[in-house]
Amino acid sequence: MTEPKIQIRDLYLRYSDGKEALKGVSLDIQPNLITVAFGPSGGGKSSLVKVLNRLIDLSDVDEMRGEVRMGDLNILGKDTDVVELRRRIGVVFSRPIPLPLTIFENVSFGLEVAGMRDKKKLSERVEQALREAVLWDEIYDRLDDPAASISGGQQQRLCLARVLALKPEVILLDEPTSALDPVSTAKIEEFLETAKKDYTILLVPHNQQQAARMADKAAFFLQGELVEYTDGESMFINPRDKRTQEYVQGRFG
């Protein structure tokens, strides 16, 4: 077994409203695979995503303990450089949030913040990121148009390109296709399938079928607990835990 990219140990999280979002979750996320975290809402998937790149810092948290490591980096460490962490671990959410800038600037923004000034280099990286996000062919002749002028599906891939431009190691996707049409959804999924050879991917799918389609590894979350964690095929054809069986067959959720 390869060394896990991210190691999560006994992760506990309680928000200040008293809700326990994660109740001692331990999970190894493997590189070059798509790990799918699924389960009913309120299960802890989105909280986990927020913890992994420390967006959780923006929430009202009462208590968080446990350990989350990426190699030598202690993700939960007080001294951890969260800006650098978020470059290494990028995130895409369910609703595309393009910046009120041009298409080009949306992708180059992060690079410029990171200090890249060379116009030629910037152009190269933007094109590369847009190609990788399966968007280039659709918008290459209108890079100076406002990002808001393209379709929702294209905006979502633009947000993905924005993450990719920073050459992250890990990509977190929280229901990235829930607001997209089937064609745009297929394009994002196509990207994930190709990209997994270069990245570590954690996907919160927007439905069971996407979970079954995409999962190399699948983690079933229920009320803050990691109920079952196994390879995708076993999870969706022959789950072991009774609770997983019932959820996967749509008996609750």
Add this chain to the structure above:
Amino acid sequence: MARELFERKIKQIQDEILLLGSMVEQATLDSVTSFKDRDIQTAKALIEDDQNINDKRFAIENAILILLATQQPLAHDLRLLAAMLLVANELERMGDYAKGIANNTIRLGISDLPIPYRDIEKMGELAVSMLHRSLSAFISEDISQALAIPHEDDEVDALFNKCYRTIVNGMIANPATIDDASLLLWVVHNLERLADRVVNICERTVFIKSGEMMEMDGSEDEVEG
């Protein structure tokens, strides 16, 4: 679709499988009886009725494909629907064995053959009994029955070997009967194969219940008549 509606549709397909199973059971028993009685009339009717078995199989397949497409089931639901798809196919092929026996009834001349009627009848009864119980176990997901029934295939195989010996000895003793005797071989072969396919149904029952793909006993070399 609500869960209840989905379960109702599954139940309907299960009922159709049981119905298809009973059509095959009846066809098999009738094919053996008409063979024994040299009842050409019934044999002809059986050949015609095989179309009903084929039609039912396609209707079941269609219903399953619609559920797969519209419900995209997973876990036990997925295993169950996949298994029913395969079992419908097994039953249709069993129907073909009965049809094959009916065909041979028509083709068999009135020659002086030693025909082991009693053993052939016994094979038919045994195979049909195995089939009947294997379908009950399949629908009720009774894993212990599904594991037990395949052992009875040994008895069918033993009868097959006994019949085979009798028929071949007849051929040796009287080479003029070889054409007709070879038809007899197909009859016993078809019954033996039917019992083998019962074993496949039992394998699917284990798969539905446990997710395990298990090969059980039952000879698998396929030839047909």
